[in-house]
Amino acid sequence: MNLKELSQKLGLSQTTVSRALNGYPEVNEATRARVLDAARRYHYRPNTRAKSLATGRAMAIGHIIPISTRHEIVNPVFSDFIAGAGEVYARSGYDMLLSVVSDAAEERAYRELRAKGSVDGVIVHGPKLADPRIPLLAGLDLPHVVHGRATGTDAPYSWVDVNNRRAFQRATELLLDLGHRRIAFLNGLETMDFAVRRRHGYEAALAARGLAADPALMRSEEMTEAYGYRSARAMLAQAGPRPTAFLASSLITAIGLRRAIEEAGLRMGRDVSVVTHDDELSYLANGEEVPIFTATRSSVREAGRRAAAALIGLIEAPDSGPAQDLMEAQLVIGGSTGPAPTED
Amino acid sequence: MNLKELSQKLGLSQTTVSRALNGYPEVNEATRARVLDAARRYHYRPNTRAKSLATGRAMAIGHIIPISTRHEIVNPVFSDFIAGAGEVYARSGYDMLLSVVSDAAEERAYRELRAKGSVDGVIVHGPKLADPRIPLLAGLDLPHVVHGRATGTDAPYSWVDVNNRRAFQRATELLLDLGHRRIAFLNGLETMDFAVRRRHGYEAALAARGLAADPALMRSEEMTEAYGYRSARAMLAQAGPRPTAFLASSLITAIGLRRAIEEAGLRMGRDVSVVTHDDELSYLANGEEVPIFTATRSSVREAGRRAAAALIGLIEAPDSGPAQDLMEAQLVIGGSTGPAPTED
């Protein structure tokens, strides 16, 4: 059932039917009611492609998911972000277009999206320091919102981010308060903006207690399970005193890390404490709330919602300035922590 | 730059330029070369919406992601599947359209997708037993491929699935071979088709040794971390002999499970063994290969590739019969396993 057929059934012109359907004021309310009723009865849905060809608006938003060319890893927070954004799109009548693109091909992907006219705007995932995609998009005049930030970008841009620095600072403080002094930090790749912010938080917490960060206890890699395993294993075996606590930048990395700790015959929360990027820990509540982590699954979802809403705002009111939204890290209860073991 | 402008620059008609670009044979090769060259120089990209309006093909494929109305969980394997499918779409010139839809609204979502003409086909995620979406799609005459299967569906349909039954049978056998007899099984929700198949595998392995499955050791819920924690905690505390091994249907569930084991003061691989849905375990290789699991991240990605390719086949050659592709579970090395502790 298309507009032409529908208007014929009603004995009206396509124009009138279109206007009635799209809420234009100049339509007789009785006519509008008839039209609306018929549309419902015949399950009429306007053809999106025709509509957007006529209006020049795609009613779609693109998400370009960078895949690391090295490990081909898809960041798992991505599904939650998408879920949040999807809610908003569904409410607002937008479609969501996904492109999975190796980071080498990203620039071309953006240009194509633009030229093919398939989207009205774009969400940028996984920003790096001074990410070249942001000026590129500005140049292409494609509305965009960044999930995260890109230190070193000159012109202002819209973003939604979680306070990574603060979260890791608090996590480090938690371990310091428990008496830990040798706190290993398994960070993500420090070409990523979020990873640098996290390191700053870690270092700030140490500095506030007059402690220097020890390079032997700091790593930065893509957040795989193998990375967690190898790093923890090496650090637990290295000459000099062992770390008594680990701070891991990702749940996946922490899985490997825990395995290494198990293998070393150490007990979690007694010989070694682990704090990680985690979620759903509220079931562990034992009365004491400890500030832990940044991007719990539910907060990532919320970030998705906000980013989508901000982008739609940008698209529909292009003159509004850039939206900048720093979400505070969420408080979560838990972690396999305990006091630092006493030295003997 | 659109077709009209491009053809004017070339002093040719739109028709000829279009034909040259789309590989029609009746074009003079010299002309074609000129056209191709100009298209490249001017970065010409045909407008997708105009093209699909004219051809009647959307050149897009829909993925409808069901969100459980209860927990709003997005299955994390989803990102990997999408990544695999995305590769294929990129190669074949299709766009990927995502809708995140609460399972209550799924039927409407499919109908709309169909009526709005935004996709040429659909991938069905997370099939349930006798999933109503499959006959619905058949009725709508929308090409579709299911990721997984739906026991109880009458008419044949296309699917790509991993051999869940076999994988869980082998995992159970592994634990049985190590001497375990009280093997707890934390399954996913058994309204999902894959979960039922996994249970069958578990039961079959026990039955083959003349063991009866013990209902007190079996659970079925949505695969959250809290579920793993609560279940393991309860089972380790229950009257009667403890389980000496756990089989968990998801990596996330296993995280909670491990935490409960830690809390109980038990040692992994000594007091208790855990086998789970895992990946990247090859870094643990110690010489012995043990058959473990189904949907490692890389095999899910491969499933995404195959499903996408199958769907494109269905779209482009509608008369080919349904594609059915049972992937064997992948062999992975690892697991926190050890011999069953002797009773005292």
Add this chain to the structure above:
DNA sequence: TTGAAAGCGCTAACAG
């Protein structure tokens, strides 16, 4: 081997 013209399904001036 090329081009003119119609049309995909819709919206948006412009008239009335």
Add this chain to the structure above:
DNA sequence: CTGTTAGCGCTTTCAA
């Protein structure tokens, strides 16, 4: 308040 007409950018007869 309603209708006529043109056109969004492309493909596809049909004719030359």
